[in-house]
Amino acid sequence: MLFGARVARVEDSQLVTGRGTFVDDIEPAGTLHLALVRSPVAHGEITGIDLDDLGPGVQAFTDADLPIRWKQVIGDLPERTALANGVVRYVGEPVAAVIAEDRHQAWDAAADVWVEYADRPSVIETSAALAAGAPLVYPELGSNLVYRSGSDPIDGLFDGADVVMERTFSNHRIAPGMLETRGILAVPDEAGTLVVYCSHQSPHGLRDQLAAACGIAVDDLRVVVPEVGGGFGSKASFYPEYPLAALLALRTGRPVKFVETRTENLAVAAHGRGQTTTVTLGATADGEIVGLRFRTVGDMGAAVDNQRWCLHLTEQMVSGCYVIPRIEREILGVLTHTAPVGAFRGAGRPEAAFALEHAVDHLARRLEIDPVELRRRNLIDPDSFPYETGVGSIYDSGSYRVALDLACERLGYEAVRAEQRIRGDGVLVGVGVASYVELAGGGQEYGEVGVLADGTVTVKTGTSPHGQGHRTTWAQIAADELGVPLDAVTVIHGDTAVVPRGGGTSGSRSAALGGTAVGLAAAALADRIRELAAERLEADRADIRLVGGSAVVAGTDVGVTLAEMAESAGGILTESTDFVTPGLNYPFGTHGCVVEIDRTTGEVAIRSYVAVDDCGRVINPVITEGQIHGGICQGVAHALFEGVRHDASGNLVTANWSTYRIPALTDLVPIDAVRTETPTPNNPLGVKGVGEAGATGSTPAVANAVMDALTRAGVDEDAIGMPYTPDKVWAALQEVRE
Amino acid sequence: MRISFVVDGERVDADPEPRLLLAEWLRSTGRTGVHIGCDTSSCGACTVLVDDLAVKSCTMFTVQAAGRRVTTVHGLTPADGLSPIQQAFSDEHGLQCGFCTPGFVVAVEALLRENADPSREEIVEALDGNLCRCTGYLSIVHAVRRAARLRRGESASVVAGAGHETPLAVNTVRESAVHENLSETEVV
Numbered sequence A: 001m002l003f004g005a006r007v008a009r010v011e012d013s014q015l016v017t018g019r020g021t022f023v024d025d026i027e028p029a030g031t032l033h034l035a036l037v038r039s040p041v042a043h044g045e046i047t048g049i050d051l052d053d054l055g056p057g058v059q060a061f062t063d064a065d066l067p068i069r070w071k072q073v074i075g076d077l078p079e080r081t082a083l084a085n086g087v088v089r090y091v092g093e094p095v096a097a098v099i100a101e102d103r104h105q106a107w108d109a110a111a112d113v114w115v116e117y118a119d120r121p122s123v124i125e126t127s128a129a130l131a132a133g134a135p136l137v138y139p140e141l142g143s144n145l146v147y148r149s150g151s152d153p154i155d156g157l158f159d160g161a162d163v164v165m166e167r168t169f170s171n172h173r174i175a176p177g178m179l180e181t182r183g184i185l186a187v188p189d190e191a192g193t194l195v196v197y198c199s200h201q202s203p204h205g206l207r208d209q210l211a212a213a214c215g216i217a218v219d220d221l222r223v224v225v226p227e228v229g230g231g232f233g234s235k236a237s238f239y240p241e242y243p244l245a246a247l248l249a250l251r252t253g254r255p256v257k258f259v260e261t262r263t264e265n266l267a268v269a270a271h272g273r274g275q276t277t278t279v280t281l282g283a284t285a286d287g288e289i290v291g292l293r294f295r296t297v298g299d300m301g302a303a304v305d306n307q308r309w310c311l312h313l314t315e316q317m318v319s320g321c322y323v324i325p326r327i328e329r330e331i332l333g334v335l336t337h338t339a340p341v342g343a344f345r346g347a348g349r350p351e352a353a354f355a356l357e358h359a360v361d362h363l364a365r366r367l368e369i370d371p372v373e374l375r376r377r378n379l380i381d382p383d384s385f386p387y388e389t390g391v392g393s394i395y396d397s398g399s400y401r402v403a404l405d406l407a408c409e410r411l412g413y414e415a416v417r418a419e420q421r422i423r424g425d426g427v428l429v430g431v432g433v434a435s436y437v438e439l440a441g442g443g444q445e446y447g448e449v450g451v452l453a454d455g456t457v458t459v460k461t462g463t464s465p466h467g468q469g470h471r472t473t474w475a476q477i478a479a480d481e482l483g484v485p486l487d488a489v490t491v492i493h494g495d496t497a498v499v500p501r502g503g504g505t506s507g508s509r510s511a512a513l514g515g516t517a518v519g520l521a522a523a524a525l526a527d528r529i530r531e532l533a534a535e536r537l538e539a540d541r542a543d544i545r546l547v548g549g550s551a552v553v554a555g556t557d558v559g560v561t562l563a564e565m566a567e568s569a570g571g572i573l574t575e576s577t578d579f580v581t582p583g584l585n586y587p588f589g590t591h592g593c594v595v596e597i598d599r600t601t602g603e604v605a606i607r608s609y610v611a612v613d614d615c616g617r618v619i620n621p622v623i624t625e626g627q628i629h630g631g632i633c634q635g636v637a638h639a640l641f642e643g644v645r646h647d648a649s650g651n652l653v654t655a656n657w658s659t660y661r662i663p664a665l666t667d668l669v670p671i672d673a674v675r676t677e678t679p680t681p682n683n684p685l686g687v688k689g690v691g692e693a694g695a696t697g698s699t700p701a702v703a704n705a706v707m708d709a710l711t712r713a714g715v716d717e718d719a720i721g722m723p724y725t726p727d728k729v730w731a732a733l734q735e736v737r738e
Numbered sequence B: 001m002r003i004s005f006v007v008d009g010e011r012v013d014a015d016p017e018p019r020l021l022l023a024e025w026l027r028s029t030g031r032t033g034v035h036i037g038c039d040t041s042s043c044g045a046c047t048v049l050v051d052d053l054a055v056k057s058c059t060m061f062t063v064q065a066a067g068r069r070v071t072t073v074h075g076l077t078p079a080d081g082l083s084p085i086q087q088a089f090s091d092e093h094g095l096q097c098g099f100c101t102p103g104f105v106v107a108v109e110a111l112l113r114e115n116a117d118p119s120r121e122e123i124v125e126a127l128d129g130n131l132c133r134c135t136g137y138l139s140i141v142h143a144v145r146r147a148a149r150l151r152r153g154e155s156a157s158v159v160a161g162a163g164h165e166t167p168l169a170v171n172t173v174r175e176s177a178v179h180e181n182l183s184e185t186e187v188v
Helices: A012-016 A103-112 A126-130 A203-214 A241-252 A262-268 A307-316 A349-367 A371-378 A400-411 A413-422 A470-482 A510-537 A562-568 A621-640 A693-712 A726-737 B022-028 B084-091 B101-114 B120-127 B138-151
Strands: A032-038 A044-050 A059-061 A094-100 A114-119 A145-150 A163-171 A183-188 A194-198 A221-224 A256-259 A275-283 A289-301 A326-335 A427-437 A444-452 A457-461 A489-492 A544-547 A550-553 A559-561 A572-580 A588-598 A604-614 A671-677 B003-007 B010-014 B047-050 B053-056 B069-071 B165-169 B177-181
Touching (some): A012 B084, A032 A103, A032 A241, A032 A262, A044 A094, A094 A103, A126 A326, A145 A289, A145 A307, A163 A349, A183 A241, A194 A203, A194 A241, A203 A221, A241 A256, A275 A307, A289 A307, A349 A427, A371 A400, A371 A427, A400 A413, A400 A427, A400 A588, A400 A604, A400 A671, A413 A427, A427 A693, A444 A470, A444 A510, A444 A562, A457 A510, A470 A489, A470 A510, A510 A544, A510 A559, A510 A562, A510 A572, A550 A562, A559 A562, A588 A693, A604 A621, A604 A693, A693 A726, B047 B101, B053 B101, B084 B101
Parallel strands (some): A032 A256, A194 A221, A289 A326, A457 A489, B003 B069
Antiparallel strands (some): A032 A094, A044 A114, A059 A094, A163 A275, A183 A194, A275 A289, A550 A559, A588 A604, B003 B010, B047 B053, B047 B069
């Protein structure tokens, strides 16, 4: 069995040698380079623009020349435009497009375009955007509030509570920070098809969005996704540069390429999070939670991007791992004069988990109950699944108490508590845990498996990996079903001309949907092969075994190779399927960490970190561990130092990697990762999503550990929030001394 | 400005535009494993060897390489198969999207030429200028330790991440089973 084995990735040999092909590595002869003139103001009217004298061969365009429009996913909003239509609404918004023979010439020309703006008042924070008389992003809407979901007010929400605790937490914006920035290359071919190479998470989705925005028939577009240098949700968004490159290629009849700079990436590649949440928890004196009010205000930025879906997912997960009898919720999405906000790893679930898990620790302090014990008293019982929560989510399977107890055991939780009581030096020790549950894998996915006359196996998948290793894991699944070695299998993805449909890779969907589709298609093909072999070998179908690339009659040396069978069938034997999941799956776990805070510097160091995660059955543990480790690193950074910052005028302060810090090796987290295995009943493989779990459990675990240390030192609970940078921690500690 | 230098073992005469960065020139010659990830010499995806020193090739103009020996990931890749460093990155899952990996491979080459058996602290210090957004770095540290062993001729298991996972316990709650990944444990 290859399923479950620690198989090294087949992708690696290309990538470690530098032979992997990313978008910017493709450059057909005659390629024109696209650069954008971007708004330097958060809100303003364009009162003048001069596109003349930009140099030989340079062409420049405004919205009047390229009036590209597409719908925003909330109905009432005006259509989006690729280039600003008279008004700019965020710093970095494209105002004019420039194409030139080489990239430097395009950059130079874009810098030479003269634009005059009449500044208008702007709103950068959601709190200001909701205030009466606030400047409006779209005046025709009459408000910046564009999304509202939730429940009616609930009478007696906190009846029976001895304590009602309310806290507001900011979950600040973070940048995706994928190593490869966004890029697109549009190539008109001789057959009249526009071939679009793009560093993207969803080729079929991009094809359909491009077709709609550019007014091109879907059949005239082919989207190819080559190697993708990380996505983290941000490369699932639709951006103005994409239809601009496509239309300019059609207009000029030449290939047009756009690859953004890191500064552009930090400015406009969709940020994630950006939610401010007020959690109110009511509980009895012995720690039974009786009611929850969850109110979130999400920063949409200046247009509706995937934050709208993030807010929906946040709402689905507000009650976390707990039995909560009454839940009142209000989820708001608010426009601001900042770049549109999208999905970042977890896309709404980490936001819910952070707010709830941080609030549980605050409640524990109020009740003077140990936070681990408080969790134990409220966790959903393992015999309760499927469990329908107060917001209507139907959790498939779980064993939350096991994860919590195991995390505490490995962390040495009780020993740290004892150490805290006796430690007397200048180091503050804090311990925090977070029990999370998230959701994954809704919808459907395409899978196709074929045996060719040379005996090799081809898998086609609608998923679109960008580091997740589907070329290995899908091959493991198909090889098992067909009895062929791993290296006989080739996985094809990311080409709309070859794979008929697909949902791409995001939302931890790929294994449960795409992996299952491949497994079902491979099983159907294996069945067919057994049937054909039984006829051919005049044997009973039940006696046919698929081993070593052949179909053989059990207990004999009578057999036929898969190659021969494909040859007889006209060169190929293929089966395909569209797997539609009967329900979502809910990965869960508990993360815990111990921090040490230096009183003299405010520096937070992670002394130990335990992750107990459960993503059901595992196809390849090497890959799930990698996903967990990477997610933890990002979630820890979010808690401790990462963050997008704007000044009061909406200028991006964190506009390059000198000012926006992502984790480096010196930020290495000493992760002890273990997993439990609770299969989901919602797909035949029993697999759950894993890509976003690490980022979901880690941020609240770290935040809880930091606040545990700081509140023990007398810091007020409201004195400090994420990110816990040394300057803020030091300042909070100084206030205690004074 | 005309210059001569040695690139991946071959003597080259070139006439680059003075403002052209070495990273951009290398890419223009088809060495597309030299990746550009930032504008500020922060990420290290473009790391090359200049003589024996790891250098971010976006910090140099091409003309500054005159008379020097420049080695990219392509020059460090054997004609067949993988180098010990490349093999170790694959064995330890030290890459996911792989965009940062060529820069790491070159930076590790520079480290191991100077220090055949680096400690964890020395690895962290030497590679702190290379950013990876996918792995969380622990697997990269393991990969460097493994690469050092392979270069010293010591054997290393060929199973991916071998020794990381051993069964911990099976719990009795429904179908849950517990597996352990001793991520912090050294691989032998």
